[in-house]
Each structure stands twice: as structure tokens, then as C-alpha cells.
Amino acid sequence: MADSLNVPPQSQATDSLLRRLAGPSTTKAGLATDQTDINRVIAEASKGSKFYENEKRKDKDLTKKIERILKQRDEARKGVDIAHVEHSVDQLLAKMEAQRDLSQIIVHVDMDAFYANVELLDNPRLKGTIFAVGHGVLTTASYEARKFGIRSGMPEYIAKKLYPDLVVLPCNFGRYSEMSKKVMDIFRRYDPNMCAASVDEGYLNITHYCEEHVLTAEECVQQMRQTVEMETRLTVSAGIAPNKMLAKICSDRNKPNGQFKLDFNPQAVKAFMQDLSIRKVPGIGRVNERLLESIGIRTCGDIYTHRAALSLMDKQFGLHYLLQTYLGIASNHVEPYHRDERKSIGAERTFSAISEKEKIFKKLEEVAAELEDDMENRGWTGKTVTLKYKLDTYKVYTRAKSFDRWISTKKEDLFAIGKELLLPELPLRIRLIGLRVTKLKDLREDADSKPGGIKRVGLQLPQFVLQVHPVLRGRREKLTSTRMKGLGCHKMATRRLCPDFMMKMRKS
């Protein structure tokens, strides 16, 4: 295997690269028994492709970065009293522990193989066949297909090497969106303030519901899952825990069609974190997994062991966030997505690589038209336009320009700005082009505040107040958002985002 990959055996890069090629979800449920064999097929199918070469490049860069970090660590340790550093970290931990809040029952719900199961619902003859959903790149693999190593995000042609008779169905977004809405409406009976994190995922706070109906959390979630299955014939897995991070991790524990509740006490939470792979933590992807692994951190328990090094390299890793992770402390604040939280809107398209100027402009024109459509339909404008392009080598570049006025959302104007950004870059051979607008302004809000219209002022919207779950009232300020640094652990990881791409899906 190592020979066929043309890299030294046993090297960290080899392992990492193989795992990367196998897809982002190799750690998920339904894993085949012989991952090595699967990895070999994938590696052979990938070998020599531009995509693969790019992955190798990124891997090499990462290896260099790791070397730098190890040097920095050794440098930082020089002449430092480690015991003293550990002691101050321990004091920080004690402060954090004192802030732990176990009062809320948070649930993360996750539809099992959502797209695949909706297809199964609509076409029972699929039952027993090995199939996936997608086009070119797979969006979802059925549980049967996962046994063969087939994963979401995997190119179709590789999946077919793993299982030649694989059936690949086109996406039917309108249908998924419709079913998603049905399921979310059931969830909302248990928490009207729930947050739909994506089409097939959500967070709920069931503290109030359980009190009101004199139910244990497990009974409540059992009932909710049964209701979903009865009313939609779809199955859902759930995690029950004192905060969103823990709930999310727990929802993976008994998948598919199962639930898992964590005990609501600090000892149980810490025991749960102790042997948990750092990769399971939302926000820690394959890059940060490798960075942490390089300094000896594989599990969340290892964070404590290496707390001195992390403290000395706070800048690189973000000590605070990792300590919270070690303790299993995270946000327990659940609220629905609000329109004004949106930060950008964009469109991008991949195609077979082209280098002719006219053809590139044609593609740019197409994404500009798509973006115009989106911005008009959803009522947005903005001040910054960012052009994105991907070379046929898979290297990605962005070029941005800001204006001191709100930009026109007409496709001709978006195209003109994109062209201006693109021209100095030519000549290029590209396989993707995209446009994105940031520094947004909500035109709908604007329309409402026009003379004669009803002015809307943020949280004073009566509908909003009614939507607020009683248990959360007055809690908003109490839950301070953590300043994240170091590891790219953004707010998304703990506060969740609720993209309105469900609306987008309704369109298609």
C-alpha cells in the first residue's frame, strides 16, 4: 500500500492522507470491517489525479507546520517551571468548573441517512439495494452502502469501484425539504424555540416540556422519536446532555434509530470526555486533529496531560476552548435562526477546466446571474464582493473589493465587479468560479421601515416574543459567548448556525 502511494510507510502523512481520501465520515456508524482494504481501493483510484496531488501538497504543508510548532513548543518550554504553569491552569479549570451549568436538558436530533431514507420512503423497491444519493459527488450513502466504505462526499466513480452495482439517485431537494419541515414541526411541539441546524439536524431545550408533562428526558425523547417515525416513517437518532456539544456527540452514540443520554453530573461528563477522540469535538477537523496529535493529544483527556504546553502555546491552540472541551462545558443556549445573523450570500460553480478568456467570462456571467437571483429573492445587498476561483490544480484564490455604497444586485453589475477582480489574474486555467457578497444589508427590514410601513425593531417583534421558550427568558445575557482563538473553533461549533438553505432547496 505504501509503495503504491509512493510515500514512506508508517508516516503520519500516509495515514492522514488515506483517511482524508476515504472521505470526511470514516469515523461514522456503519463502518466496514476492513477499512484497510477500502483505503487501498480508494488510494488506487485517486492516484495520479490532480485532486490527489493537491491533497499531497496540503499534507506536506501541514507536516512542515507541525515541525514549526514542535520547535516553538520546545523553545517555549526552555527555562519555564512547568509545575507552576500547570498550577495556574488548574486554577483556571477550577474557575470554569464553578461555572458549569447542568440545569438545562439539551437534545441534539439527527435524521438517519436523511436523503437516502426519504428516497426509500418514496420507493420501497429500493429496500435491500445498495444505493446512494448525489450526482458526481455523493451526498448521502444508504446504511447498506456504508458497509462497503461508501461515504457522503465521495466521488461517484470511486464509490462504484467499491461496489460496481451501486445505484446512484439524483437529489430531490424539494422532497427532502418538505419532509424536513414535517419533522421539524414535530420537534417544535417539544420546544417551540428549537434551532434547525440544517435540513436533518436540530437542537432542542426540553427542560420545560419535561417539567410540564412530568416526563424524564429519556421518556420525552423516546416519545418524540416515536412520533416522528409514526407520522413520517423516518427514523431519528438523538443525544441528551446538558449542552449542545455533548448532545451532538451523544446523538452519534446509538445511531441509527437510537438515543443516548449522558448523566447530568460533572463526574459523568468528565469521564465521558476522558477517552473521547478529539476529532469528535465540533470544530476540530482533520487539520487540527493532526496538529494536536503532534503534541501528544489524541483524546480530550490528553488535553489535561498537556495543559502546560497548551498554555505556553495559547496563541496557536487556544487554551480556553480546549480546557472547556476537556471539562465538557459548552453553550446550552438554544434559539432559532434569525435572518439578521446572515453574514454573506454567494454562488459558485464547478466545471471542467477552461482557460479561454471568453469561456471564463461566460461562467462568471452565469454565477453573477445566480447571485442576482438569490439576492433579489431574499432581499439582500452588501458592500463587499469577493471573487473566488480554483485552478485546475485545485488551488483556491480569492480577490475582494469593497465599496462605500450598497452595491447593485443586478447581474450586469455583479458581473462587472467580478470581471474587474478577475482581469488582473488572467491568464488562468480554472475549474471553479464564484462570487460572494458580504457586509450585508437587509432590504426587507429596510422596506418595513419605510414611511407608512411598520418599523420592526429587533427583538420587539411580537411573534418573536411568543416564540421565546419561557425557560430561556432572561437567560440571554447570562450565557457569555466564548472568545475563541487559536484552533479555528468558531462560534459555529457551539452556538450553531441555521443556514436558510432550506429555502434555497425549496427553489430547486
Next chain:
DNA sequence: GCGGATCAC
């Protein structure tokens, strides 16, 4: 403010 990187779904 810009560009590169990382991450989630």
C-alpha cells in the same frame, strides 16, 4: 480590509 485556511453540513 484582504487573502488564506479551516470547518460543518
Next chain:
DNA sequence: TATGGTGATCCGC
């Protein structure tokens, strides 16, 4: 033959 699209955040400059 051949590896997606949307949106968010962080860091270094």
C-alpha cells in the same frame, strides 16, 4: 475521464 456548494470564523498582515 473523474472529487460539490454555501456559509462562517480565525489569523496574519
